[in-house]
Structures are given as C-alpha cells and as structure tokens.
Amino acid sequence: MVKEHDFKKCNQAGFCKRNRQLADTAAESGSSWTSPYALSPDSISVKEGQVQATILKTINKYEETANLPITISFLESGVARVTVDEEVRQKKDIDLRHNSAARKERYNEVEHFAIVGGLALDKGAQVTSQDKLQMTVKFGPSHKHEAVIQFAPFSMDFKRDGQSQVKFNDRGLLNMDHWRPKVETVVDVKFEDEEDAQKPEGEPEIEKVKQEDESTWWDESFGGNTDTKPKGPESVGLDISFVGYDHVYGIPSHAGPLCLKETRGGEGNYAEPYRMYNSDVFEYILDSPMTLYGSIPYMQAHRKASTVGVFWLNAAETWVDIIKSKESRALGMGSKTSTQTHWISESGLLDVFVFLGPTPKDLSTKFSELTGTTAMPQEFSLGYHQCRWNYISDEDVKDVDRKMDKFKIPYDVIWLDIEFADDKMYFKYDENMFKDPIGMSKALDEHSRKVVLINDPHLKKKDGYYITDNAKSKDLLVHNKNNDVYEGHCWPGGSHWLDAFNPAAIEWWKEQFKYDKFIGSAPNQFTWNDMNEPSVFNGPETTMPKDNLHFENWEHRDVHNLNGMTFHNATYQALLSRKQGELQRPFVLTRSFYAGSQRYGAMWTGDNQAEWSHLGAALPMLLSQGISGFPFSGSDVGGFFGNPDKELQTRWYQGGAFYPFFRGHAHIDARRREPYLAGEPYTQIITEALRLRYSLLPSWYTAFHQAHVDGTPIIKPMFYTHPNEASGFKVDDQLFVGSTGLLHKPVVQEGQETVDIYIPDDEVYYDYFTYDIISTQKGKTTTLAAPLDKIPLLMRGGHIFPRRDTPRRSSGLMRFDDYTLVVSLANDGTAEGDLYVDDGESFDYEEGQYITRKFILDDNAITSVDAEGRDPKSIVPGEWMKAMHMVQVSKILVVGVPNSWTSKKEVEVESDGRTWTAPVDFVPAEKGRAAYAVIRGLGVRVGDDWAVKTT
Structure with missing residues (x-):
C-alpha cells in the first residue's frame, strides 16, 4: 500500500496550513470578519467587454497596502474570467537567495499551455449600474448573465436570469501573499502599551513578524528534503460558493466517488482537502482526497435543471476544501443547500473562469472551446490493448500474438514496458532480447496490429549515451536551483530530465523519433509516456524539487502540474514528424495530465491493484475524467499490482469493454494473465466481452468523434444525461455510451450474480442480449440477472446505433x-x-x-x-x-x-x-x-x- 506519510497533508504544506487557518479565523469571527481586500473605484476602466482595476490589500493596521491589478473579462461564449496579479516586482527591490536565477514575477504562462481558444471578448457586455459601492455588468447570450462587483470588501456575484449562481469571496477568504523582503534578523521589539505603540521608523515588517509564523516563508522541509523559496510566500486563495447547489463534481484525478465529498470532517466526509499535485502514488488507496498522477482544476456544481462551474487556471500545487451550508428559506419553505469551496495554490496568478451553464452539455462545450477537445484517435486505439511489464523479447511478442489468434481473441496492440530498452536507455532496443524489432513489427502489421513502446522523460546519465549527451550539450535539460543540470534517480538510476517547456527541446525530441534515428522503429509503433509527473525516486514526495528551474528560469513549483502535459505534447509532435509526408494520427498514452492534455491522446488511472475494490473505483474515476474534458481514459484491466483470481479477471474484462481506453496490464511480479491462460469457461467469457467491444466499435468511434467536435463525454454519468432527475445525481456505478442509449452497469463484487441498475426515466429499456423488456418506475432501480457469462447491458428505447457483426482478429481487418x-x-x-x-x-x-x-x-x-x-x-x-x-x-x-x-x-x-x-x-x-x-x-x-x- 502507498506510504501516506511520504506525501504531505495540508498542515505539512505551509501555504495550505496558512490559508486554512485563515478560513478557521474567519469562521470563528463570524460577522465581525472583514476581508482586507477592496477594489478601488477610481481605478476602474471598462473597454470592449473587459473591466480593469486595482485591488488594494491592507497589509497591517498602519494601512500599508499591496496593489493587485485585476482584469475581469466577459467572453463571447458567456463565460467570465477573473485574473488578479501583483504589481510588477522590481529586481533591485528583491533580496533573492545568492546565485538564484529564478524569475521574479508571478508565473503567468499557464494560459500558453492550457488555453487554445474561446477568449474573444463580448464587446456587447454592458455596465448597467454603478455607484460608490458596486457595479453590475450584463453579458452573455441575450445578456442573461450578470456580474455584480462589490468594491469593499471586494467580492463578486455571478447571476443567471437574475439569480445568484457563483460567488467569489463572500466568506472573505481571498488571500494573495504579497511580496515582502526577507528580514534576516528581527529585533525583538516590545511595547508597554501595544495600543499606543508607534511603528518604528525603517522597520515596516516588525508588526507582521511579531504576529505571523514565518517558518515556511523562505524554506520548508519535508521527508528529509528542503525546499528553498527565493521569492518568499506567494500563495493565492479564494473561496468560491455555488449558491443553492448540493452536488459538485470534477477536479480529477482522485480515487473517490464522482460526487465530491466534504473535506472538513464529519461522518462520511474527508478531513483533508482535495489535493492536486501530480505525483507517482505507488499503490494508491481508495476513497481518498490524496493527489494522484494528474490534475484538472475544473469543478462543476449541479442541481435540478442547472449546472455551473469554475476552472482554476493555476499549475502550482493546489488544495480544495469543500463544505456544505444550509440556508433557511423565507416563509417556512424549508432550506436550500449551498456548496462552499476554498481553493488554495502555492504560487502563480489568481485566474478563474466561471461557467453559468445551464446544462452539463453547455459546460462541456464551453470548457472545450477554451482547452480543446480530445484528439481524434486512430481507430485501432479503441480496440483492446495487451500489455504487461514486460514482454521480454520479440519472440515473446510474436508468441503472444500467435496464441491470441489460436484462441480467436481479438486485439489491436501489444505493449513493451521499460525492459525493451538497452539498460533503460530509451530509443535503443536491447539487441540481445529484441534481435529483429522490424521483423516483429512487420509480423504484427500482417494482421493490422500495432506495438506501443514506453518512453519516459528521464534520460539515463551515462557517458556515451548519445541521447543524454546531445540533450545536455544543447542545454535542453531541467536545471537545479543553482542553475546546473539537475540529477535525480529513476528507472535507469542516475538521470536527467528533458525540459519540454523549452520549444527547442520539443524540436530536438521530434528528431529522436525519426526512423533513421530510432533504429528498429516502424510506422505501426506508437508511444507510452509514463513517469511524467515527473516521478523522481529520490526526490521530495517522489518528484522533482520545487526550486528546480525550467525554461526561462521559471521555478518548478510554478509549473509542476503542467509538466506531464508538456512532455505529452512533445511526444505527440514527435510522432507527427517521424517521416515527411507520413501524416497518420499519433497515439500517445500519458500518466500525468492537466487541462488540455486531451488534445494529445489518452490517459489511464495508474498503478491500481488486482482487488474488487479497485474494479469498483475505476468507473467513478473515468466518469470524472469525461465530464472534465479528458474522456479518452481507462484503468488497468485486471489490476496492475497483484494476481486477480479468474472471476475478478473476467469481470474486469466485462467492465473494461466499456472503458474508452481498454488495456489489460500487469506488474512484472504478477503472474502472466493473457486471456488465453485463464482456461475455460473464463477464456471464452472474456473473448465474448472483447468481441462485444469490437462489434460496437462503430458506435464507440462515433462517440469519440462527437467528443472531438464539442467535448461531449464518451461515457456519461446519470446527472449528465438526465440533469432533472435528482435521484441520479450521486449514481456513479453505471454509464451511458455516447448517444447510443446503451446503459451498462459492471459487476464489481465477488460472487455477485445480479445487479441493481438505476433507471433514470420512463422510457422503455430492453436487455441487449435477450430483448427482454425492463420495466420499473423512473428514478428506481431494477434487478438484472448477471451470472458470470452475462454483461448487464440495456438498450434505451428511441435509439439507433451501428455495429459490425463479423468477428475479426483486429479492428483494421474490419475496416x-x-x-x-x-x-x-x-x-x-x-x-x-x-x-x-x-x-x-x-x-x-x-x-x-x-x-x-x-x-x-x-x-x-x-x-x-x-x-x-x-x-x-x-x-x-x-x-x-x-x-x-x-x-x-x-x-x-x-x-x-x-x-x-x-x-x-x-x-x-x-x-x-x-x-x-x-x-x-x-x-x-x-x-x-x-x-x-x-x-x-x-x-x-x-x-x-x-x-x-x-x-
């Protein structure tokens, strides 16, 4: 199991602890709490759909202020964006650590990587009222959206059709750690009468020093590693309230329910905030807000007939607290529940997009306009992928291929993990074990099959290894805090890391994939990016030090959650460039991701376990990915760690047949478990599940195309397809496939031979295999027989979907x-x-x-x-x-x-x-x-x- 003590809790991350304490103080103070942030009315300018002004942060009782420029953009799509920065810091005014090359301003380039469109301003947005206290702007389609901007204390209320939907800073938790100089020695000044004390001349920070804990401002230690912070504290925090909304979803990836839990304790709740800090979490635990391998800081709130959302555009370590608040309604009409969230990031800008819906589909469309839609995949990638760590030779690969054919088991791709590479040197086959990789690829190609090779961002430190030597000579590697090439440990031992934030590094990476350079590569070979969080075995929290330096001297702390996406993008671009004129779509699987990663390929949920609980946890995780803009997702079928018994393995194949990305995978210490090894009746039952997937490939491909066009999820939860049915808002153990009307619920419990499937409407449903009519009341469950050889699958009335009925060895042969x-x-x-x-x-x-x-x-x-x-x-x-x-x-x-x-x-x-x-x-x-x-x-x-x- 994962060693939880290897990963931080909120109170072990200084910035999270400070901001959470601020929330506690505000709650304890009640109505007497006042946020120290006020927008200056005299600073306001309005032009073509954009409001610009300055927020003044009162620092202390002497009314010293920090100036925070704010830009509020109203977009043609009806989305609003709020961006708060800090006045440009002058280098001469900053006492940075000796030899530090870190950039001085707040990190402001997340948009460059995550946003691809949708930023056109709504030039018809209008200020409809303004006085000394507030202003109101109407925007969006037919001006149905409003933003009410309160000046002092600063807050915002986003309305649709006159009703409040999303509020910023209504609890007064806005916080931007302003820049301040580091005071090396503090004189212990004591006053006999604190009320009458005068501020000592030349000591502006004395009052602050006496009242605040600076222990994590300038450096911070955890697990034997020390993170130095040349810019001091620069966290950003904001409370965001969803008014009248009881259910919130999103912020993947976490191994918990689709409907997010409260995080301030209480029965059934979490005690920790949800964390987003992309990490290699070995054998992750379930039902937890712990961070996992990727993150998309996008949350949507839903109630009957209404959906809204926010996108927190920040790539630094981020924590999110969630609590529910019940408010009494007038005239004894009961109460309504609102969801109050508190977002906290270590550095960067405060940059938030607000989506006012009103439907889940509206949010999918608008979010995809900003971050892009899923790449249109090659059709083979929707078939079944056979993988383990590791197929040890080209003969091993061909033997698996022959046996899959012998048992008439369809598949499209066989995968090679790290052992294919000579001494873990990627781009170089182990010639002792893979004597003829071209011949291997040709043998697979005869049946329209492909091979996927792993390729990680760490490059082995070894004199004479041309890849590392060349990258180092061109200064394309990540640097440490002293501006030397960073060295850490991963699979090859001592390693360096490609800096894919550097455009020159991407161009260089593209060259390495060309067929004449990557000896043994072929057109039917594709790529798997693992370990790209990045995973560093001897690093803090198994990743890279935050004070490392990337391209243009941005600290790693600023860009951490983007790192995996930049490497994913580099590999995608490389596969496009392997040979002039060869324009086939890339396939690249990634473990680490951020908003926008969907533009480059697929993801999987990482190192799960061969346990029934992990089978059950997979579907809520994949549904969360889909509604958060990254629908090409899957979970290791059978479980990565351990040895599933034959019932579990069989049930996982039946469930996996309904994952957008369908791959069986196993750890190097796990027993071989190719489907033909299961024995009867299991092999035949697994084969039938695979054939079902292949027969429905036309419908899957159609769903992928829809996702490519407008961001629609490929597999959909009940709240998405039936947004008015409150009884389905928490249902996350079943799915609809695209627009087919196919409703599937996997069996996820040992020995289970029935399932209770939720029926969200009064339409007729038919059993897919028997055509039995399934009847129950809307919003109720009905029990379906599900013996081991039966997949629970219904057809909703009113749909037409395509399939192909002739069994083939691979999707290419069905063309x-x-x-x-x-x-x-x-x-x-x-x-x-x-x-x-x-x-x-x-x-x-x-x-x-x-x-x-x-x-x-x-x-x-x-x-x-x-x-x-x-x-x-x-x-x-x-x-x-x-x-x-x-x-x-x-x-x-x-x-x-x-x-x-x-x-x-x-x-x-x-x-x-x-x-x-x-x-x-x-x-x-x-x-x-x-x-x-x-x-x-x-x-x-x-x-x-x-x-x-x-x-």
Whole structure:
C-alpha cells in the first residue's frame, strides 16, 4: 500500500496550513470578519467587454497596502474570467537567495499551455449600474448573465436570469501573499502599551513578524528534503460558493466517488482537502482526497435543471476544501443547500473562469472551446490493448500474438514496458532480447496490429549515451536551483530530465523519433509516456524539487502540474514528424495530465491493484475524467499490482469493454494473465466481452468523434444525461455510451450474480442480449440477472446505433465490413441515431473524407441522410472513400416492433433513384421479451441516402 506519510497533508504544506487557518479565523469571527481586500473605484476602466482595476490589500493596521491589478473579462461564449496579479516586482527591490536565477514575477504562462481558444471578448457586455459601492455588468447570450462587483470588501456575484449562481469571496477568504523582503534578523521589539505603540521608523515588517509564523516563508522541509523559496510566500486563495447547489463534481484525478465529498470532517466526509499535485502514488488507496498522477482544476456544481462551474487556471500545487451550508428559506419553505469551496495554490496568478451553464452539455462545450477537445484517435486505439511489464523479447511478442489468434481473441496492440530498452536507455532496443524489432513489427502489421513502446522523460546519465549527451550539450535539460543540470534517480538510476517547456527541446525530441534515428522503429509503433509527473525516486514526495528551474528560469513549483502535459505534447509532435509526408494520427498514452492534455491522446488511472475494490473505483474515476474534458481514459484491466483470481479477471474484462481506453496490464511480479491462460469457461467469457467491444466499435468511434467536435463525454454519468432527475445525481456505478442509449452497469463484487441498475426515466429499456423488456418506475432501480457469462447491458428505447457483426482478429481487418443497425423503439414508436466513419488513421477527414449519417425511424420508415446536410455527390472521393462505396448496411435489427409487423415478409427499400424489396424475419413477443424483426439483405450503401418503408 502507498506510504501516506511520504506525501504531505495540508498542515505539512505551509501555504495550505496558512490559508486554512485563515478560513478557521474567519469562521470563528463570524460577522465581525472583514476581508482586507477592496477594489478601488477610481481605478476602474471598462473597454470592449473587459473591466480593469486595482485591488488594494491592507497589509497591517498602519494601512500599508499591496496593489493587485485585476482584469475581469466577459467572453463571447458567456463565460467570465477573473485574473488578479501583483504589481510588477522590481529586481533591485528583491533580496533573492545568492546565485538564484529564478524569475521574479508571478508565473503567468499557464494560459500558453492550457488555453487554445474561446477568449474573444463580448464587446456587447454592458455596465448597467454603478455607484460608490458596486457595479453590475450584463453579458452573455441575450445578456442573461450578470456580474455584480462589490468594491469593499471586494467580492463578486455571478447571476443567471437574475439569480445568484457563483460567488467569489463572500466568506472573505481571498488571500494573495504579497511580496515582502526577507528580514534576516528581527529585533525583538516590545511595547508597554501595544495600543499606543508607534511603528518604528525603517522597520515596516516588525508588526507582521511579531504576529505571523514565518517558518515556511523562505524554506520548508519535508521527508528529509528542503525546499528553498527565493521569492518568499506567494500563495493565492479564494473561496468560491455555488449558491443553492448540493452536488459538485470534477477536479480529477482522485480515487473517490464522482460526487465530491466534504473535506472538513464529519461522518462520511474527508478531513483533508482535495489535493492536486501530480505525483507517482505507488499503490494508491481508495476513497481518498490524496493527489494522484494528474490534475484538472475544473469543478462543476449541479442541481435540478442547472449546472455551473469554475476552472482554476493555476499549475502550482493546489488544495480544495469543500463544505456544505444550509440556508433557511423565507416563509417556512424549508432550506436550500449551498456548496462552499476554498481553493488554495502555492504560487502563480489568481485566474478563474466561471461557467453559468445551464446544462452539463453547455459546460462541456464551453470548457472545450477554451482547452480543446480530445484528439481524434486512430481507430485501432479503441480496440483492446495487451500489455504487461514486460514482454521480454520479440519472440515473446510474436508468441503472444500467435496464441491470441489460436484462441480467436481479438486485439489491436501489444505493449513493451521499460525492459525493451538497452539498460533503460530509451530509443535503443536491447539487441540481445529484441534481435529483429522490424521483423516483429512487420509480423504484427500482417494482421493490422500495432506495438506501443514506453518512453519516459528521464534520460539515463551515462557517458556515451548519445541521447543524454546531445540533450545536455544543447542545454535542453531541467536545471537545479543553482542553475546546473539537475540529477535525480529513476528507472535507469542516475538521470536527467528533458525540459519540454523549452520549444527547442520539443524540436530536438521530434528528431529522436525519426526512423533513421530510432533504429528498429516502424510506422505501426506508437508511444507510452509514463513517469511524467515527473516521478523522481529520490526526490521530495517522489518528484522533482520545487526550486528546480525550467525554461526561462521559471521555478518548478510554478509549473509542476503542467509538466506531464508538456512532455505529452512533445511526444505527440514527435510522432507527427517521424517521416515527411507520413501524416497518420499519433497515439500517445500519458500518466500525468492537466487541462488540455486531451488534445494529445489518452490517459489511464495508474498503478491500481488486482482487488474488487479497485474494479469498483475505476468507473467513478473515468466518469470524472469525461465530464472534465479528458474522456479518452481507462484503468488497468485486471489490476496492475497483484494476481486477480479468474472471476475478478473476467469481470474486469466485462467492465473494461466499456472503458474508452481498454488495456489489460500487469506488474512484472504478477503472474502472466493473457486471456488465453485463464482456461475455460473464463477464456471464452472474456473473448465474448472483447468481441462485444469490437462489434460496437462503430458506435464507440462515433462517440469519440462527437467528443472531438464539442467535448461531449464518451461515457456519461446519470446527472449528465438526465440533469432533472435528482435521484441520479450521486449514481456513479453505471454509464451511458455516447448517444447510443446503451446503459451498462459492471459487476464489481465477488460472487455477485445480479445487479441493481438505476433507471433514470420512463422510457422503455430492453436487455441487449435477450430483448427482454425492463420495466420499473423512473428514478428506481431494477434487478438484472448477471451470472458470470452475462454483461448487464440495456438498450434505451428511441435509439439507433451501428455495429459490425463479423468477428475479426483486429479492428483494421474490419475496416470494410458491412454494418448492422440496431433500432430500439421508444414508447412512441420512434428512434434515431448517428454514425461517423473515416479512414481511422489519417487526417484526411479534415478535407471532408468521411461519412456521417443520421438515422431516423418515424412515420413507418427508417431513413438515412447526411448528418451535416452534405450532398454526397459533391465530395470528391479519395482512395478510402472509393473503397467505402461498396460497404453496405446489410441488416437492420428492430427491437420493440408492434404487432402490425406479424405478417410482414418484406419491406420496400429506396436509394439512388431505385426501389427494391428486402426480406423481414419477425419474432413475436414472448414471456416478457419484446417482439423484434430482422431486415436482411438491404443492399444499401452506408454513405448514401436511403429509406426503408415499413408499411
């Protein structure tokens, strides 16, 4: 288990402790507490959707102030942004540590890495009122949004339709540690009468020194490591209240429930704040606010029919406290609950975006406009990935490949962990074990399969290792506080770290992936970025010292949570550049991430354990990733550490078939557990789960495309799909897949042979495998049989989704197979759905080389039209589209058909000016099973408009 004492609690992080104590003091003082921050009305200027002013922070009773410039930006999207900085610090005024090269100003470059758009100002925003106390700005669509800015003490109230939604500093916890000089020696001045004491001339900080604990201002020790702080304390803190909201979600990644818990103690609550400080947390514990490998400081609050959110744009170590507050309503109408949060970061700007919804989909769209959508993946990456630490040779790889085929188990990718590299020197195969890596890749390519190689940011310190030598000679490595190349320990032993904040380092990294440099690499090889938090075995909290220096002399403390994303980006760019003219989409898996990492690939939840509890914890974690903008996510199937028994392994494959990223993985000390080793009946049951995944790949790919277009989660929790159903707001153990209407609940308990699945509405649901009608009241659960060979999977009425029914070895071999459409009729007899398909590997879709269809069943006809209204004949087909011209929708399965179909033997089909008939097989309803019909031999091209008339 993780050694919790190796990682800080809030009271062991000086800045967190100080800000939490401020919250305690404010709470104890009650109404007598006054925030020392006031916006100067005389400093206000308003121009084209932006308010600029100065906040004055009163430092002490002598009314000394620090000046904090504030910019409030109202964006065209209806999002608001509040940014508070500190007046530019003059180098000559700062007594920095000897030889320090650290930058002097607050870190202000997170936007450069995380934000890609959505910053256009709402030039129609209007100041609708202003007096000596406050001003009001209306903004957003139809000016339905308001920001009420109170001057003294400074606070903000964000409203929608006249109702308060989000408040800043209404509890008075705003805090920005202002710059102050370090006083090496403090004279112990005592006054007989403190009330009459005069401030000693030339000693401006005496009063502060006497009252505050400076023990962590200038340096701080933990676990035998000392962090020196040349700029002194520079934390930022702010209380953010969600008015009338009882449920909050987001701020991944944490191993806890989707609906975030309170953090100030009490039954069932946490005693510690949620922490975001990307770390290598070995064998992480569950139901905890401890930090994990990545962080997205984005939180959304939800109540019936309303969703709002905030994005805290700060890459330093951050803690978030959450408490609930009940307020009595007038006239005895009960009470409403608000959620009060307290955000605390060690350094950087106070920079917060506010999203006023009102729907979860609105938030997904607006957040993705800012940080980008998930990269459109290669289709192979949605298949099954076979991995362990480690496949030890190219013969080992080919043996696994042969056995997967022998047992008819589909898969797309086999992975190589750190042992593939010669003495842990990445970009260099171990020639004793991998004698012919090109031959290995070619053997996989024969069945359209790929290989993924690990590539970590640490470079082995070894004379003569050309990668490290070259990077060092070009000054592309992270430096220590003395501005020398930093050395720490990781898998290779003594190591240096690539500084991917440096644009020159990215350009250099791209060169290393070219086929003529990375000997043994091939076009069907892709990359896994592990350990990029960064993990440093002998570093503080198993990571890099905060006083290390990155490009342009920013301290590591300022950029820590961005580090993994910069390396992820560098590798993504490298795979794009391997060979001129070879423009296939990269696939890069990352362990560490930040807001925006979705633009570069996939993530997984790290080093989980082969235990039932970790199987249960996976889905809430992945749902949190999806609603926070990074939906291409997965969890190690089977558990990384330990040896799952065969029941657990089987159930994990059944659940993993519904993870966006589907990979089996195991530790080097774990027993081999490839699916064919499980034995019967387990191997066959696992194979059926894998085949289910492969048959539904067209639907998964369509969901990924939707995520790529507008940030929609790929797997969705109940509050997202049914935002008005309060009984589902805490449900996090089941999911909907894309817009298919497929509702899945994994079995996560040993020996369990039934599941209680929550039904969020009054629509009809059908069992995916038997077509049984599932009936229960809206907002209630119903019990489904789930023996070991049965996956609990329902089809919600009203949907049409595509699948491919011919079993194949890999997704690439399914590329030109015909489609089946599955239609689940709604209570009103209608249904609709989508299909998106492109070549699955290139960027030709950006040039219109794709097929996108809208399927509708209504008025006794099933129709297919271009989802974007394009005329198919207006598209000049490339090679792939020419091949797709012969791919058909060969079959339609209609579940829930009415009795009028009893005598139906055929249907009329129309397409491309022609009319013909297709046969129908009708099966009447029986013993709770819905009637269904199979329309065979349609002969319609998937990319054409067509209609099937059912009367």
